Amino acid sequence: MTTLSEAPVPTGEKILELKDVSKSFGSVIALRDISLHVEAGSVTCVLGDNGAGKSTLIKTLSGVHEPSTGTYEVLRKPVRLSSPRDALALGIATVYQDLATVPLMSVWRNFFLGSEPTTGFGPLRRLDVKKAKQIARDELLRMGIDIRDVDQPVGTLSGGERQAVAIARAVYFGAKVLILDEPTSALGVKQSGVVLKYIVQAKERGVAVIFITHNPHHAYLVGDRFFLLNRGRMMENWTRDEVDLDSLVKAMAGGAELEALAHELESLGGAAASAAEEVADVVSHPTRGEDTR
Amino acid sequence: MATMPASPAAPSSDERLARTGPATRIMRRPEFGAAIGAIVVFVLFALVDSTGKFASLDGIARWTDSAATIGIVAVAVALLMIGGEFDLSAGVMIGTTGLVLGLLVTEVGLGIWPAILLTFVFAAAVGAMNGWLVVKTRLPSFIVTLATFFSLQGINLGVTKLITGTVRVAGIDRGAGFDSARAVFATDLWEPYRFRIAVIWWIAFTVIATWLLTRTQFGNWIFAVGGDANAARNSGVPVHRTKIFLFMGTAMSAALVGIMTALRLRSVQAGQGVGQEFTFIIAAVVGGCLLTGGFGSAIGATVGASIIGMAFIGIAFAGWNTDWSFLFLGLILFMAVMVNTLISRRASAGATK
Numbered sequence A: 001m002t003t004l005s006e007a008p009v010p011t012g013e014k015i016l017e018l019k020d021v022s023k024s025f026g027s028v029i030a031l032r033d034i035s036l037h038v039e040a041g042s043v044t045c046v047l048g049d050n051g052a053g054k055s056t057l058i059k060t061l062s063g064v065h066e067p068s069t070g071t072y073e074v075l076r077k078p079v080r081l082s083s084p085r086d087a088l089a090l091g092i093a094t095v096y097q098d099l100a101t102v103p104l105m106s107v108w109r110n111f112f113l114g115s116e117p118t119t120g121f122g123p124l125r126r127l128d129v130k131k132a133k134q135i136a137r138d139e140l141l142r143m144g145i146d147i148r149d150v151d152q153p154v155g156t157l158s159g160g161e162r163q164a165v166a167i168a169r170a171v172y173f174g175a176k177v178l179i180l181d182e183p184t185s186a187l188g189v190k191q192s193g194v195v196l197k198y199i200v201q202a203k204e205r206g207v208a209v210i211f212i213t214h215n216p217h218h219a220y221l222v223g224d225r226f227f228l229l230n231r232g233r234m235m236e237n238w239t240r241d242e243v244d245l246d247s248l249v250k251a252m253a254g255g256a257e258l259e260a261l262a263h264e265l266e267s268l269g270g271a272a273a274s275a276a277e278e279v280a281d282v283v284s285h286p287t288r289g290e291d292t293r
Numbered sequence B: 001m002a003t004m005p006a007s008p009a010a011p012s013s014d015e016r017l018a019r020t021g022p023a024t025r026i027m028r029r030p031e032f033g034a035a036i037g038a039i040v041v042f043v044l045f046a047l048v049d050s051t052g053k054f055a056s057l058d059g060i061a062r063w064t065d066s067a068a069t070i071g072i073v074a075v076a077v078a079l080l081m082i083g084g085e086f087d088l089s090a091g092v093m094i095g096t097t098g099l100v101l102g103l104l105v106t107e108v109g110l111g112i113w114p115a116i117l118l119t120f121v122f123a124a125a126v127g128a129m130n131g132w133l134v135v136k137t138r139l140p141s142f143i144v145t146l147a148t149f150f151s152l153q154g155i156n157l158g159v160t161k162l163i164t165g166t167v168r169v170a171g172i173d174r175g176a177g178f179d180s181a182r183a184v185f186a187t188d189l190w191e192p193y194r195f196r197i198a199v200i201w202w203i204a205f206t207v208i209a210t211w212l213l214t215r216t217q218f219g220n221w222i223f224a225v226g227g228d229a230n231a232a233r234n235s236g237v238p239v240h241r242t243k244i245f246l247f248m249g250t251a252m253s254a255a256l257v258g259i260m261t262a263l264r265l266r267s268v269q270a271g272q273g274v275g276q277e278f279t280f281i282i283a284a285v286v287g288g289c290l291l292t293g294g295f296g297s298a299i300g301a302t303v304g305a306s307i308i309g310m311a312f313i314g315i316a317f318a319g320w321n322t323d324w325s326f327l328f329l330g331l332i333l334f335m336a337v338m339v340n341t342l343i344s345r346r347a348s349a350g351a352t353k
Ligand SMILES: Nc1ncnc2c1ncn2[C@@H]1O[C@H](COP(=O)(O)OP(=O)(O)O)[C@@H](O)[C@H]1O
Pocket: A025, A028, A029, A030, A048, A049, A050, A051, A052, A053, A054, A055, A056, A057
């Protein structure tokens, strides 16, 4: 299989691509004909309301689910991932919100959890504690996270810092693609800012970041490309130049769906058509300052 | 912010974080409370001692004898509790493994050493079964091992009565190799004080378990599966395998004590060990293990076992009725859990969920 960690992928190169991917669970169609691509050294935002299929999409990307139809390509070669371990081996790491770190364990133990550096052989094989602490401290610092005491339990860090530790860990272990599932949704304004900063840091280190969120403001601050997911369909695919914050906010407020509905109704003619025109009008001029969350 | 080179001159991101001094570090250790408690208990029983021997080497040989057999299993139980599980069958396993050894020697006619080996294999299998049932059924280990406990208790009595017609298996000293096995598992050391060799095993267990827990990859996994099994799995830790190994550990440490007791007494009672499962858990909890998993130490369990050993012998040496020792255990347990809860609240303080 192609491994992303072998050679550096030049920024802008297509690193992952989904082509017409659908995913159904029995009779529930969670994703329908999704096409999406991710470029190295960029932040790809996937926006969508609850139930839009965001989690199903990232689980497909991270190897939890296999697509029902369509292809998944890594560096333009089709792959079949049957577990998150397969994805990790390819350099695709996922940071699940609140399921990334163990609160009672120290920062350095969390940093290396599952991939502990060891020294010695046979029954004397042991943790290389000194090296582990040093690397954890240095790597966090490289991401701009200054944790004075890597011996302190992760539970004593703020929510944003904990996400940051998980991100730094993924980057250190050679993640070329980093999938973040709503990393800011449970955080306050300031802590969200901390996480957004690390997203940019990861990007500047050449990582392709896939940032899942339902917050258009957060997406707009860091995103290079925006995909909008609604009821399992890909509604929009915008580059940064093609979109402004207003359109993102509007799209997330359900504007796209309403507009589509309005078009549909218009084509029916009659009384519905005039109502649809009215709706379309309202949708394209949303009330400023309304709560978009 | 641009990519930052690894330089220690980076600005401190959080000036609210006070530097933790060495005193705080020691207080944060799981066995800190137990160590203070052990000193208090020792001084207390030295003061009320009516024989004048409690604080002497004679007295220490007595209470370490009691503490060693508790401590050997308590250390393994502590590792399991840090891994987030309980083993209520650890007490009855002492009897079961003693009986297995006894029957292999007296009924099958094996030599002591092969019988010991098979007894350990048997214990490993029971432990693996406990662990497998827990991870596969996803039932609380409290329930699964309670079922094992009662099943084994029934089997111990039933099988012993069926085979011997009594409730004990006697005549283990007839097996070939008894003397050499006794020298390893059940002899006395350091005349005239008569320390039990079990104390050496106990210390060795504590050292190895501490090393395993704090200095190996497996130790990291133990903390992780007990602290947050989901996060551990997402990080690539083999959660099921780790837990199954820990259950094998408690069963095999109980087997060691079962073998020691059988060799020492030359016979095994069918009810041996029953009721001790809670003593092990108390030792681990007094030693700083959290009931919710993810936190604790092997040294703590050893200190906890020492407190229990001192209490049992100290109460007798004080000339009090030994019935009081259970009240004492109850009070110690309650205080320990209170202290531990405070510690865990402090450790998770600042965590914004
Ligand atoms: N394992 C599953 N089995 C059945 N239906 C599922 C499963 N996972 C997701 N779904 C359905 O797929 C849809 C999209 O869910 P999800 O991807 O979790 O959305 P989001 O993360 O955007 O909130 C929902 O209707 C959900 O009920």
